[in-house]
């Protein structure tokens with residue numbers, strides 16, 4: 684297995700994963716989405732709400748606010764020493780008190796832990812008109828996207844096979860495929876068509892170029908052919924800011940490794956060693 688990064692920062696990673704099966708690529712994608720824990724608001728105690736939004740709508744909106752998560756500080760509730768009771772090691776409490784006229788935003792949530800703040804401080808929660816009030820206490824806990832989408836650390840997490848474009852000698856450089864390509868990745872150079880350097884990974888494998896080539900009357904087989912590498916995948920992963928993308932990837936790999944070891948030991952146990 685090999686990972687080659689095209690770009691990597693805290694929010695977005697573009698990389699090629701090679702030497703793996705489609706099943707592994709998909710397991711990696713699913714682990715990043717659903718098995719890496721983050722903090723999200725789960726319980727809300729509303730003391731006063733005279734805003735235009737129902738309590739349920741408000742709590743739903745609060746739950747979707749991404750919160751910066753330090754996985755060295757917090758643990759999952761069911762693995763915490765408090766045995767699920769809720770303590771500062773598995774939950775963080777926010778307080779909010781606001782009176783209109785004003786738009787209540789995410790920075791109005793005051794956290795008990797100054798490190799566990801909303802990722803963005805200007806997410807609108809509700810608009811209060813003059814005299815309207817909102818007073819509440821919200822508790823965020825660590826959980827995974829498997830339980831609810833609000834705990835997913837990624838907003839984009841997908842892959843496609845590495846495209847392969849071959850152009851045979853029967854190409855007469857008519858340029859029809861170049862005009863048809865919606866991603867503008869082909870060009871006519873001399874007496875042949877070719878892929879513009881660095882653009883191959885942009886190919887969506889739509890095969891419009893193949894169809895355009897056949898439509899020129901070249902024969903039943905097009906001069907340009909689109910296929911893909913079965914064990915090479917182009918990934919794009921974008922986080923919601925709760926965790927750096929690199930940490931999401933590391934935790935997902937760690938999860939797959941742990942699960943594989945567990946499966947191996949169970950199989951060994953069943954088969955008597």
Ligand code: SF4
Pocket residue numbers: 848863864865866867868869885886887888889890891892893909
């Ligand atoms: S498959 Fe689609 S995107 Fe790729 S080169 Fe052909 S027309 Fe362009």
Ligand code: SF4
Pocket residue numbers: 850853854855856857858859860861875876895896897899901905906907
């Ligand atoms: S349409 Fe076919 S023949 Fe024309 S340039 Fe493209 S590959 Fe070559």
Ligand SMILES: [Zn+2]
Pocket residue numbers: 760763764765766767768769770771772773774
């Ligand atoms: Zn606890």
